[in-house]
Amino acid sequence: MASAQSGTLYRGDTTGMWSWVAHRISGMLIFLFLLVHVLDTALVRVSPEAYNEVIGHYKTVVFGLGEVGLVAAILFHALNGLRLILVDFWSQGPKRQRSLFWGVVVVWVVLMAGFLPRHLMHMFGA
Amino acid sequence: MSTTSIPDPSTRYRRTGQRGLNAEMLSWLFMRASGMLLVILVFGHLFVNLWLGQGVQGIDFAFVGGKWSSPFWQVWDLLMLWLGLIHGGNGVRTIINDYARGDRLRMVLKALLYFAVIVTVILGTLVIFTFDACPAGADPSLLPSFCEG
Numbered sequence: 001m002a003s004a005q006s007g008t009l010y011r012g013d014t015t016g017m018w019s020w021v022a023h024r025i026s027g028m029l030i031f032l033f034l035l036v037h038v039l040d041t042a043l044v045r046v047s048p049e050a051y052n053e054v055i056g057h058y059k060t061v062v063f064g065l066g067e068v069g070l071v072a073a074i075l076f077h078a079l080n081g082l083r084l085i086l087v088d089f090w091s092q093g094p095k096r097q098r099s100l101f102w103g104v105v106v107v108w109v110v111l112m113a114g115f116l117p118r119h120l121m122h123m124f125g126a
Numbered sequence: 127m128s129t130t131s132i133p134d135p136s137t138r139y140r141r142t143g144q145r146g147l148n149a150e151m152l153s154w155l156f157m158r159a160s161g162m163l164l165v166i167l168v169f170g171h172l173f174v175n176l177w178l179g180q181g182v183q184g185i186d187f188a189f190v191g192g193k194w195s196s197p198f199w200q201v202w203d204l205l206m207l208w209l210g211l212i213h214g215g216n217g218v219r220t221i222i223n224d225y226a227r228g229d230r231l232r233m234v235l236k237a238l239l240y241f242a243v244i245v246t247v248i249l250g251t252l253v254i255f256t257f258d259a260c261p262a263g264a265d266p267s268l269l270p271s272f273c274e275g
Contacts, residue, residue, distance in 0.1 A: 034210055
């Protein structure tokens with residue numbers, strides 16, 4: 001049986017638990033976007049006008065902010081996924097999972113700081 | 127008469143009797159392998175489509191036509207389509223298994239999921255391979271510049 005003594009009972013770990021929750025939510029959102037994104041791209045087979053009309057919505061301010069959220073979710077999911085791989089396959093992974101999580105946060109912030117101003121410039125035509 | 131057996135407290139706890147290769151283990155491994163490839167594929171996709179040039183403002187039919195005239199981007203997007211949908215579909219399958227408690231509800235949700243994934247994979251694959259960057263009769267100003275010749 002699992003017990004606290006044998007070390008198999010999950011007793012909670014804030015970073016591990018919340019990164020798991022965030023991984024699920026971000027993954028679910030990305031999957032739903034992916035379904036829509038294949039459908040909108042499929043409009044290239046209808047006509048150039050139909051594709052340009054629909055993809056034009058992606059260039060509005062509301063969608064532009066949605067793209068910020070999408071990229072934020074993708075970057076987190078990707079970086080945290082790499083962390084999971086290290087936890088599973090790197091001998092030091094389980095011991096360092098908490099530092100790895102903060103590594104994910106730092107790299108995420110750096111990548112977002114690179115993407116956000118550039119994307120806002122594109123959106124507002126600077 | 128039956129006797130109650132108490133397991134030796136020093137024996138190691140085993141979660142399942144399954145060992146070696148099995149479907150769930152392959153699914154677990156696939157998530158990690160496809161995940162690493164998807165990091166490269168999706169980061170490259172975001173860099174080219176949202177970072178370079180005019181970013182999202184530069185995306186239109188001519189942009190897609192320019193990309194898919196190259197087999198490199200056809201293969202890139204095809205891999206991203208298949209791996210992304212199978213990776214995402216497998217993730218959502220796990221979420222359904224975790225939260226949908228009734229047998230019938232779980233079956234219905236998974237049937238919808240598999241249907242959506244299969245339709246989207248087939249549609250996307252057909253679009254990539256049957257795409258015509260220079261459709262006859264289209265407004266030339268909307269087409270990639272190489273269509274003029």
